[in-house]
Amino acid sequence: MPAFPTPGALPETTADLVVIGGGLGGVAAALTAARLGQRVILTEADPWLGGQLTVQGVPPDESRWVDSHRTSASYTEFRERVREHYRRVFPLTDTAAEDPQLNPGAGFVSRLCHEPRVGALVLEEMLSPLLSSGQITWLREHEPIAVERTGDRVTAVVVRDIVDGAECRLRAPLFADATELGDLLELGGVEHVIGAEARSEHGELHAPDVANPLDQQSxxxxxxxxxxxxxxxxxxxxxxxxxxxxxxxxxxxxxxxxxxxxxxxxxxxxxxxxxxxxxxxxxxxxxxxxxxxxxxxxxxxxxxxxxxxxxxxxxxxxxxxxxxxxxxxxxxxxxxxxxxxxxxxxxxxxxxxxxxxxxxxxxxxxxxxxxxxxxLGTGDGLARQPYIRESRRIRAQFTVTEAHIGREMRGTHAGSQIFEDSVGIGHYRIDLHPSTAGRTYVDIDCFPFQIPLGALVPRDVANLVPANKNIGTTHISNGAYRLHPVEWAIGEAVGALAQVGRERGVDPAEVHGSRSLTAEVQDVLRDRLGAVLEWPDEIRRLEDRA
Structure with a gap:
């Protein structure tokens, strides 16, 4: 166990939920929790919100059904707000403005290719009424520098203002690590994995023979x-x-x-x-x-x-x-x-x-x-931060592997694994870019999948959950779970989990260990937030030829 800082005389701020990291998962967690009535502190090292979508300069990678089978009301709201921004502000042709599925850039990586700065504007606009009411406190340009723990509980996260160096201690019953590299896992001594696991650990068909922590996506x-x-x-x-x-x-x-x-x-x-x-x-x-x-x-x-x-x-x-x-x-x-x-x-x-x-x-x-x-909001022409494909990943109560979603391992028409504790859905190929260990692409067909609640619950810490690419996946399955709408769904699930935990006075592991409490989280997601937790069977079993 690492030595954790001794609390000192720092300014302190408290909330119902502290979210460290303002990427799509962090924004979705903060937005969801605040709309459900919680007080949230959201921190982000960059002046912009949006992570891979904005700060890293990557248009949304989404499933082919993103416009026809909407998976989350709030993610759909974000996408429609982007389109409305262009209709309201840009001098579009009548044909473009009247297109209900307007694609501003007409790029074909996504059905919604837009400028990163527009994405950042829209995300801030979505938070604006909650910032005004005080439901969300957004600490811009703040980075985490320490995690304080007592046993299996995080008692505080210390953040530092990047501009003036001032430090502040943040306290809450629940913390969410939405950083791009899973920074709180390292700072807090939370059990986690980096790089590639050996095939023997999970039996994955495309995993290497020998584990290599330094085998990380480019x-x-x-x-x-x-x-x-x-x-x-x-x-x-x-x-x-x-x-x-x-x-x-x-x-x-x-x-x-x-x-x-x-x-x-x-x-x-x-x-x-x-x-x-x-x-x-x-x-x-x-x-x-x-x-x-x-x-x-x-x-x-x-x-x-x-x-x-x-x-x-x-x-x-x-x-x-x-x-x-x-x-x-x-x-x-x-x-x-x-x-x-x-x-x-x-x-x-x-x-x-x-x-x-x-x-x-x-x-x-x-x-x-x-x-x-x-x-991109920079003077040198490059994105504000590098595009991060792979993070530290928690040792979770449940780990999603290639065997749960990969077409080759599961069989031609089997479909993805059905998770009774599903808290969201997503789809992308298992797409691993060349790695720092000299490995070429690993690009595997997979079925549309679910996000199990167990993958959001760490084994060894009671009140910290992941809200980014740092959930319980493997090096292989991370290649499908790392994209924009999936990250949003993870954050939304964290907001709902925080709400049920607050109402019932329980930690995430207790929620996950109870079928009835897990059902309450699912009810919040479906009934109050308009999230979709399962694919229609005819989609779940489809092959992706993208």
Missing amino acids: ITWCCALGWEPGHDQLVPRPELYEKFATEVADFWPGPQLSFDDVHPITLEPRTRPIFDGDPADHGRLEGVPDMWHYRRVRAQRQMLPGTPGDDIALVNWPQIDYWGAPLLGVDTVQRARAEDEARQLTLSFVHWLQHEAPRSDGGNGYPELRLRGDV
Whole structure:
């Protein structure tokens, strides 16, 4: 057991629920709990809310049924508020404005590709009345620095104001770790896992033979690019440019500064140019094979004629996946070096695009491309933080494995495991990007799945729960449970769990251990919050060919 700080004379604030981390899970937990009548303290190290959606610059990765089979009333509310923001504020064409499933960027990674800054605006708008009433206290730019424990109970979390260094002790009956890397698990000595488990631990078909804590998915430092002929803001050649222009990983067809990569499912080499045809023609339909349209978040063709500006795309492409070193299980110096190299990889790729990339219309270099940091709230054009695919994960009362959701392990038409304690649903392929251990993609078909309450309950701490990618999954199953709507559903479940625990005076483990109390959480989610906890059987058994 680590030595925990001795309480001192710090300013203290109390609430019914303390949520550390303002990503989608943290926002959903705070929003849900506050709407149910609880007082919530929400902290976030960044000035923006939204985590992977905004701070990390990744448009929502969602299931194909996101518009037809809505899984959460509040997540649907967020999505519709984004669309309404564009209808209300942007000079859209009549066709775009009247489309009930408006996709502002007309990108095809999602049915709702939008600018990260718009997502941050909408999330803050959703919290606004609760901030005004005092139901939610939002501590912007605060990071956790200590967790105080007595036995199996967390008594407080100490946070520090990043701007002025002031510290504050936060107290509550229940704490939620919604940080991107599961910071409270480390600070509080909560039993957890990092990296890859051995196949022998859970019997997963695609797990490695030997456990490796440093086998972690690559991170990506995303950026935004605009098409702006005539600009003069070219990216200088980064210090590590030559490294990324020449080094070749064993599993990759060549250097990362190219249009070559591998198909994540077949692992066959492929070439995907940034533009398919005339680079100045961005008016084509969704579904084209080039990279530009994949995560485009502003489509000029959706604007009225004469509207200033042009297309903007977010770059979260395989060429900027950084697999050189892990972020977890290393010291702060090593982590800082990894983050710096990830940034340099992205800047090197943009420099290559502007100066050396083979053009689809002949010649080399696309000087028309410009970094658009304003879309991400930064001065350097890169996202505010790297895109984190893998976190510390709690040792949970129940661990979701590949055997519960993977099509190959379960059989062609078996469908996913049905969990009687389901508190939400989601769907995404088991999608693991190349790792820091030299492993290539692991991309596995899986069935639409449920989120079991047991995966949100730690084994060894009574009043702290995960509210992000840090739930009880494995290295393998995390690849499906790490996306935007699933993270939101996890946070929403935490808010409902906090409400039942508050009303009944019990901890999460007691709720999970009681069929009737678990049913109360499910009733809150279904009846009061409009959440969906199970897929129709005809969807649950479907194969995903995405």
